[in-house]
Amino acid sequence: MSNASVDVGAKVAVVTGAARGIGRAVGALLVERGYAVVLTDLSAEEVRRTAREIGAVAGVAQDVRLEESHAAVVAEATTYGRLAVWVNNAGVGDDGALTELSSEAVRRLVEVNLLGVIWGTRAALGAFGPGGGDVVNIASVSALGPVPGLSVYAATKAAVLSLSMSLAGETPAGVRVHAVCPDGVDTDLVAAMRPDGRAKAMVHSSGRLRTTAEVAAVAVDLVGRRRVVRTLPAWRSPLVRAGALIPSRSRTGFALFEAMGRRVMERSRRDA
Template identity: 50%
Template sequence: MSTARNPTAGNSVAVVTGAARGFGREIARRLVARGHRVLITDLDAGAVTATAGELGVAAVPADARVPADHARVAAAAAELGPVGVWVNNAGVLRAGRAWEQPEEDVTLQVEVNLLGVVHGSRAAVEAMREHGGHLLNIASMSSHGPVPGLAVYAATKAAVLSFTTSLQGELAIAGVPVRAHALCPDAADTALVRDEQESPDTALLFSQRSLLTPTAVADAAMGLLDGRRIVRSIPGYRSGAMRIAGALPRVGLPVLARLRAQGDRRRVAGS
């Protein structure tokens, strides 16, 4: 079985995609505090440059949908030193019924959320396969079950979870010393969620007691990078309910409908 080095040891290079704001920025902040040389990426060149200045890290504007951009990021990171951590965080969310969403929104979510993780993971494994490291893919609580109103988004995140666990199996069989992890956070108070808050189809996101904070998600990310655990969902109690809804949709979907109504009240109150 593959054995990855502890990414907290030494000052290896850490790459974080989609890090101009939200989860990515907070994860990058913690990696800096741990002594890593950090390189962050984002499609928004101005925002990623500003965040890099704030954190004192390197920045490369990049599009997660483009394999060549991941290769370019990996090359830039290698110039800083051996890559020991790679976090595929870039993601997008568009609310709406699957049959009503514009084609470009469907395509965007699939290309960024799923293909971006696949392309990024391939680049990460190539960068770390000789000396070892940790690959962290940001999935979602929606990876575990149905999310009416966010069907396309949920499908991409379920695929990220499946891809990551399957990839870990491939790495272990091949004896490649890279450890793959998937973090599945519930909805958080980020621009990703707030930008879609006006849509009733985001109601399930607001059905939890309170939105997670980016700092809580970043803390959970560090916990995964510190160990051998492959998947972690936060908060844990929500993942159990989602798994039941996924395994028994005839039972789970009516329950989710009630949670949606509860979440819609919180969505409106918090807007």
């Protein structure tokens, strides 16, 4: 699992779901900031390759749905130093209306996106020790309001946001919990969405997809700060929250966002 020997007094960071996408970008930036970084993902081969490429100290195979897997990651991470940062990034993004999703997809969304965050956060909080630490949960702008075509996904991310805000009031001094709520990001998750689905159009409606590097910069910059919630881009938050305030009258707004997203997708296809 290990790629290098490190100072046992080093500050250690764990990033889940880090073989690619946002997790990889977060891990790479934490390496740049001087952390001994442990990456986890489902595929042992892929996460170990990523760890070698970005200079992380280890890549560990993990299924975040399993509570005991987080204890194993803590045990691995603490061999390199003091656990200081835990980033719950692992997530899935099955899109479609509730009635369209398979039972397997619904269960996967809830278990990976929510239970995985709960188990990871609890493991981290139990391992920080007197030095404290930061938990950074990668949520989504969909946590802030209704997103047709992503109802179950949005529900899991809303739960992650709620969990993060509640924990911010539960944790002792020196321990900080954060939630990052990015708009659509240029990842495999978004690429895998149905091209004709409502979700993909809604995700593109802000004008462009954010890069994984942009999300990583926001996530890592929260470490050490008391700020709990950060939305990317900031202007997107009030628009999404408006749908939550008046959901019974938001159909027109949803149709507008969907149309905007389809125009953005079409323009991107023409420019490719």
